[in-house]
Amino acid sequence: MAHTSASAxxxxxxxxxxxxxxxxxxxxxxxxxxxxxxxxVDQLIAANLLEEGGRGWSTGGRPPTILRFNSRAGCVLAVxxxxxxxxxxxxxxxxxxxxxxxHPIDIADGPAVVLGEVDRLAQKVLAEAGLTPDDVCAVGxxxxxxxxxxxxxxxxxxxxxxxxxxxxxxxxxxxxxxxYVDNDVNVMALGEIGVQGSVQDLLVVKVGTxxxxxxxxxxxxxxxxxxxxxxxxxxxxxxxxxxxVLCRCGNxxxxxxxxxxxxxxxxxxxxxxxxxSTRDVVELAARGxxxxxxxxxxxxxxxxxxLAALVNFFNPHRIVMTGGVAQAGAPLLAGIREAVYRRxxxxxxxxxxxxxxxxxxxxxxxxxxxxxIDEFLDEDSVExxxx
Ligand SMILES: [Zn+2]
Numbered sequence: 001m002a003h004t005s006a007s008a009x010x011x012x013x014x015x016x017x018x019x020x021x022x023x024x025x026x027x028x029x030x031x032x033x034x035x036x037x038x039x040x041v042d043q044l045i046a047a048n049l050l051e052e053g054g055r056g057w058s059t060g061g062r063p064p065t066i067l068r069f070n071s072r073a074g075c076v077l078a079v080x081x082x083x084x085x086x087x088x089x090x091x092x093x094x095x096x097x098x099x100x101x102x103h104p105i106d107i108a109d110g111p112a113v114v115l116g117e118v119d120r121l122a123q124k125v126l127a128e129a130g131l132t133p134d135d136v137c138a139v140g141x142x143x144x145x146x147x148x149x150x151x152x153x154x155x156x157x158x159x160x161x162x163x164x165x166x167x168x169x170x171x172x173x174x175x176x177x178x179x180y181v182d183n184d185v186n187v188m189a190l191g192e193i194g195v196q197g198s199v200q201d202l203l204v205v206k207v208g209t210x211x212x213x214x215x216x217x218x219x220x221x222x223x224x225x226x227x228x229x230x231x232x233x234x235x236x237x238x239x240x241x242x243x244x245v246l247c248r249c250g251n252x253x254x255x256x257x258x259x260x261x262x263x264x265x266x267x268x269x270x271x272x273x274x275x276x277s278t279r280d281v282v283e284l285a286a287r288g289x290x291x292x293x294x295x296x297x298x299x300x301x302x303x304x305x306x307l308a309a310l311v312n313f314f315n316p317h318r319i320v321m322t323g324g325v326a327q328a329g330a331p332l333l334a335g336i337r338e339a340v341y342r343r344x345x346x347x348x349x350x351x352x353x354x355x356x357x358x359x360x361x362x363x364x365x366x367x368x369x370x371x372x373i374d375e376f377l378d379e380d381s382v383e384x385x386x387x
Pocket of ligand 1: 234254
């Protein structure tokens with residue numbers, strides 16, 4: 001195995017993610033000297049981030065002392081902002097929810113109204129968990145639109161009028177801690193690995209009105225050079241009927257213009273189905289309506305052709321489908337699997353799992369918490385904490 005960094009932050013991460021449970025395992029994992037590892041572990045224990053538990057199994061000699069991450073060293077606020085509702089939670093440093101509350105909002109009311117409500121809900125969950133603003137180490141916020149991650153400002157978000165360039169972190173000044181903001185798909189992607197408890201290479205594909213994808217590499221969100229990695233909704237696809245569909249981005253034949261939720265609604269109406277929303281189409285399909293089923297399956301096939309290319313390129317362990325259209329479940333998955341297994345290389349497709357999210361409502365909150373925790377406990381800040 002290749003050796004990795006032995007900084008205090010890296011050592012903490014190995015223990016947090018369960019890769020190492022003792023000084024000896026940290027030495028084996030990082031290739032650093034026993035003295036170096038011991039000194040840094042002592043610093044982490046002094047900083048209250050690690051604690052020593054009982055004795056583990058030994059392969060000879062004195063059994064090693066078990067190291068545990070102290071997830072009660074602080075708490076984080078997790079905010080999952082949607083178009084019509086917000087969920088706020090306070091979690092420990094292992095993203096376990098201590099208290100949570102949800103509330104209807106209209107994102108189009110703008111940042112002053114919506115963030116005011118979030119502030120009220122945050123104070124409520126903290127009080128419920130018996131915590132104070134001083135206990136909050138970091139805040140994580142997921143929003144339904146593109147965000148410049150380094151500043152926490154939305155960037156021309158299509159369904160968030162009034163939010164362009166608004167500094168969302170400034171709404172959390174009372175906590176005096178770092179605030180991290182990202183788009184909902186990246187946040188949900190982190191939440192999926194939190195819910196499943198794995199550190200893997202994963203694609204989380206949200207099929208709502210549009211289509212987006214969160215890319216998890218080795219347990220972390222991959223954002224790319226400008227933060228737009230995973231924007232698969234505007235990849236070119238060839239429509240089955242050979243026609244041309246104009247996308248809201250101005251290009252023709254984008255994936256979401258042909259297979260997103262809005263496209264599904266448009267095609268269902270054109271086929272004469274009595275539907276007023278994408279949800280109606282999904283519900284008709286769930287009740288076995290033949291036309292709705294075929295539309296959903298076709299959307300799956302189109303999404304699948306793009307995912308097949310991503311599978312060949314990225315070789316993920318798993319693809320998780322989420323968002324309103326993913327609620328259609330079986331017919332969507334059938335179309336996706338058909339295209340992916342037909343067009344992916346056998347080695348990449350052999351062990352690939354394609355599933356629908358088990359916990360679509362929870363993943364936004366867990367993911368926002370994990371984003372805050374991962375950033376707060378990244379290698380540089382842990383060096384500071386352990387100093
Ligand atoms: Zn487009």
